[in-house]
Amino acid sequence: DAGVIQSPRHEVTEMGQEVTLRCKPISGHNSLFWYRQTMMRGLELLIYFNNNVPIDDSGMPEDRFSAKMPNASFSTLKIQPSEPRDSAVYFCASLTRNPSYNEQFFGPGTRLTVL
Amino acid sequence: DQQVKQNSPSLSVQEGRISILNCDYTNSMFDYFLWYKKYPAEGPTFLISISSIKDKNEDGRFTVFLNKSAKHLSLHIVPSQPGDSAVYFCAAIGPTSGSRLTFGEGTQLTVNP
Numbered sequence: 001d002a003g004v005i006q007s008p009r010h011e012v013t014e015m016g017q018e019v020t021l022r023c024k025p026i027s028g029h030n031s032l033f034w035y036r037q038t039m040m041r042g043l044e045l046l047i048y049f050n051n052n053v054p055i056d057d058s059g060m061p062e063d064r065f066s067a068k069m070p071n072a073s074f075s076t077l078k079i080q081p082s083e084p085r086d087s088a089v090y091f092c093a094s095l096t097r098n099p100s101y102n103e104q105f106f107g108p109g110t111r112l113t114v115l
Numbered sequence: 116d117q118q119v120k121q122n123s124p125s126l127s128v129q130e131g132r133i134s135i136l137n138c139d140y141t142n143s144m145f146d147y148f149l150w151y152k153k154y155p156a157e158g159p160t161f162l163i164s165i166s167s168i169k170d171k172n173e174d175g176r177f178t179v180f181l182n183k184s185a186k187h188l189s190l191h192i193v194p195s196q197p198g199d200s201a202v203y204f205c206a207a208i209g210p211t212s213g214s215r216l217t218f219g220e221g222t223q224l225t226v227n228p
Contacts, residue, residue, distance in 0.1 A: 004158070031214045042220035043159070043204060056215060091158050095214060102147055102208045104216060106158030
């Protein structure tokens with residue numbers, strides 16, 4: 001299995017531009033999570049989906065952020081317009097529920113720099 | 116409100132010695148705890164977990180201890196190896212969390228040869 005796939009791995013953009021991050025979860029996993037890692041706040045959950053349906057988006061910082069999961073094998077996180085304070089590493093993770101496990105599998109992350 | 120806290124941002128130990136990473140939580144509803152390890156430029160990877168019905172879980176050089184009364188867990192690595200140098204995150208989940216893991220801030224472990 002290729003694991004969770006994220007693209008791009010690195011993104012440098014200018015303030016005000018739209019940024020789209022992509023994620024392909026592990027096949028068969030029915031939950032997908034978007035996280036942001038910063039030095040100050042560690043790993044923050046932004047939003048997660050169960051069976052392609054958004055369940056908890058309370059971590060999405062503001063309306064500039066949106067996430068979609070049109071099917072079980074693809075999700076996007078969009079920032080429009082981007083700001084320098086959005087610079088961080090964004091991780092996608094997926095999960096298959098097992099009654100005795102809560103292990104999420106993470107992708108390699110996208111390092112976003114907004115100038 | 117930081118429900119899971121790792122108060123030590125960094126820890127440095129000598130190769131062969133024990134590494135002890137600590138984690139505290141405030142939410143008494145948490146009943147399952149995980150440790151993740153993260154190397155630079157990679158995503159976190161699952162390391163070891165423990166259910167609240169246990170107070171210890173061991174996997175090779177890694178042992179996690181849970182003290183429910185103190186709301187404290189720790190990860191012991193014995194013996195420590197230079198390849199263990201990474202950021203370690205503890206995480207927690209409970210029956211009211213849905214699928215949501217709550218992570219600590221992470222501790223950077225450096226194992227010196």
